[in-house]
Amino acid sequence: MIITRRAFTxxxxxxxxxxxxxLSPLRFISEAMxxxxxxxxxxxxxxxxxxxxxxxxxxxxxxxxxxxxxxxxFNEQVFPKIKSEYIDTGKVRYIFREFPLDIKAAAxxxxxxxxxxxxxxxxxxxxxxxxxxxxxxxxxxTTETLTRIGKQAGLTQQQVEACLKDQALLDKIAADQKYAxxxxxxxxxxxxxxxxxxxxxxxxxxxxxxxxxxxxKS
Numbered sequence: 001m002i003i004t005r006r007a008f009t010x011x012x013x014x015x016x017x018x019x020x021x022x023l024s025p026l027r028f029i030s031e032a033m034x035x036x037x038x039x040x041x042x043x044x045x046x047x048x049x050x051x052x053x054x055x056x057x058x059x060x061x062x063x064x065x066x067x068x069x070x071x072x073x074f075n076e077q078v079f080p081k082i083k084s085e086y087i088d089t090g091k092v093r094y095i096f097r098e099f100p101l102d103i104k105a106a107a108x109x110x111x112x113x114x115x116x117x118x119x120x121x122x123x124x125x126x127x128x129x130x131x132x133x134x135x136x137x138x139x140x141x142t143t144e145t146l147t148r149i150g151k152q153a154g155l156t157q158q159q160v161e162a163c164l165k166d167q168a169l170l171d172k173i174a175a176d177q178k179y180a181x182x183x184x185x186x187x188x189x190x191x192x193x194x195x196x197x198x199x200x201x202x203x204x205x206x207x208x209x210x211x212x213x214x215x216x217k218s
Contacts, residue, residue, distance in 0.1 A: 051121070061096075063097050081205040099180055110170060111160070194208075
């Protein structure tokens with residue numbers, strides 16, 4: 001049963017009628033959550049960059065912009081704790097998806113993809129470096145700084161230039177961003193989905209733990 005956003009809102013307003021009819025409103029909520037999780041999990045234009053087992057009980061999907069200071073703060077302060085407590089122990093699968101808020105963010109995402117290719121661990125390492133050096137490459141000369149980072153990661157000058165001019169790659173990032181915006185209603189960064197439940201904004205480790213732990217027990 002597919003529940004549209006409008007139908008779901010209507011159901012919540014008619015929970016009394018549902019109870020009279022012998023239907024639990026919790027059933028509608030669980031079905032809507034399942035639909036949301038299915039939408040988040042749908043294949044996108046670019047291969048997912050993920051850490052943790054595919055069969056983990058909990059999947060966290062983050063939408064972030066490489067120029068977003070809140071995303072950088074989350075990456076530095078919260079993500080390492082999630083990785084240590086949940087990802088490295090096989091309890092959580094963590095997916096990172098690009099949602100660039102400007103052309104510089106798109107360039108940073110493109111460089112991460114070009115350096116890592118299909119290596120998720122390398123992708124997360126490069127993304128971490130870009131977040132930690134955000135002030136350098138966002139505020140200063142973006143092209144020169146990204147070129148330096150690319151060279152440090154093993155790319156040649158020509159490879160970095162080709163990467164940043166790769167229209168096909170940019171088109172895929174844009175298509176995935178459009179899907180996130182139109183279907184998942186992502187409109188700011190960072191935005192997270194925990195088994196389909198949306199969390200907007202920079203959240204603490206404790207807030208994540210409150211969401212994750214009950215899902216591990218269920």
